[in-house]
Amino acid sequence: MIILLVEDNLGDARLLREMFDEQNSHDTKVMHVESMIDAERYIAEHTVDIVLLDLGLPDTQGLEAVRRARAAAPNVPLVVLTGLNDEKLALQTLQKGAQDYLVKGQIETHGLLRALRYAIGRMSTEAELRAAKNRAEQAETLLQDAVDSMSEGFVIYDHEDRFVMCNETYRQIYADRADRLIPGILCEDILHKCPSGKLSSL
Numbered sequence: 001m002i003i004l005l006v007e008d009n010l011g012d013a014r015l016l017r018e019m020f021d022e023q024n025s026h027d028t029k030v031m032h033v034e035s036m037i038d039a040e041r042y043i044a045e046h047t048v049d050i051v052l053l054d055l056g057l058p059d060t061q062g063l064e065a066v067r068r069a070r071a072a073a074p075n076v077p078l079v080v081l082t083g084l085n086d087e088k089l090a091l092q093t094l095q096k097g098a099q100d101y102l103v104k105g106q107i108e109t110h111g112l113l114r115a116l117r118y119a120i121g122r123m124s125t126e127a128e129l130r131a132a133k134n135r136a137e138q139a140e141t142l143l144q145d146a147v148d149s150m151s152e153g154f155v156i157y158d159h160e161d162r163f164v165m166c167n168e169t170y171r172q173i174y175a176d177r178a179d180r181l182i183p184g185i186l187c188e189d190i191l192h193k194c195p196s197g198k199l200s201s202l
Contacts, residue, residue, distance in 0.1 A: 001028045003116065004048040006069070007081065008034045008058050012104065016052070019109045028113065036060045040072045048073070050116050053098075054081045055089065062089060063096055070097040077123040079116060099123050161187040 003020075007013040013032050020030055031048070033039050036059050039051070053069050055062055069078055080101045082090040090101035099119035102112070144165060147154050153170035157163055163185050171178045180190045 001049045001116070001120075002047065003028065003030045003050055003052055004039060004042060005030055005032045005052045006034075006036065006039045006057065007032065007052075007054040008056075009054070010034075012054070012081075016107075016112075019107070019112050022109050023113050034058070036065060036068050040068065043072045043076070048076055050077045050079065050120055052079050052081065052102075052116070055086065055093070056083070063092060066093045066096045066098055075123075075127070077116075077119045079119050157187055163187065163190060 005013060005016060007016070013034075017030055017032070020028055031042065031046070033042055034057075036057050039053075042048075043051075051069055051073060053065060055065050057065055060068055066078070066080065078098045080090060080093045080098050082093075082101055082103055083105075087103065090103070093101060099122050100115055102115060147156070147165060147167045150167055151169065153167065153173045155163070155166040155170050163181060163183060165183065166181055171181060174181075177190060
């Protein structure tokens, strides 16, 4: 695991290196830079497995540091380092794309590597979920295209009698209730009394 440590405080950087050394993890390599611009340059030229980012760098601070880190390495897990009084900001970084945060002064040697490995696993899971969602959306698009290509009216309901989709021909045939052909709506809710007062059916 290659860790890019972005930390301008040399004392904090040394302490973190010592923590990694105490783990005796031979598959872990720590690369250290002291500014965001140096981090961006390093990421552009090298592969890293995770970025450990201090939020108080000389050339960028706070959420802007997170934004630049995500822009430089959108597919690399990001863990931020915060001060004891920055927990509110740390929570905001999670909303901006960080996988986790560590509070300086509360980092335990045994938990440091574990936290980074969890962050890597979490991002991998998120990537798999996004890929699955994209595949599902592509499959739905293909199905809709196939349905739309039919010359006759066609409609699909699920096992709970909820509307899933129909083709344009079907919408034209039942134009008087087309505004109710919404995914998830029950069939019985689509059925509606006609102006004559009689119950119409699909």
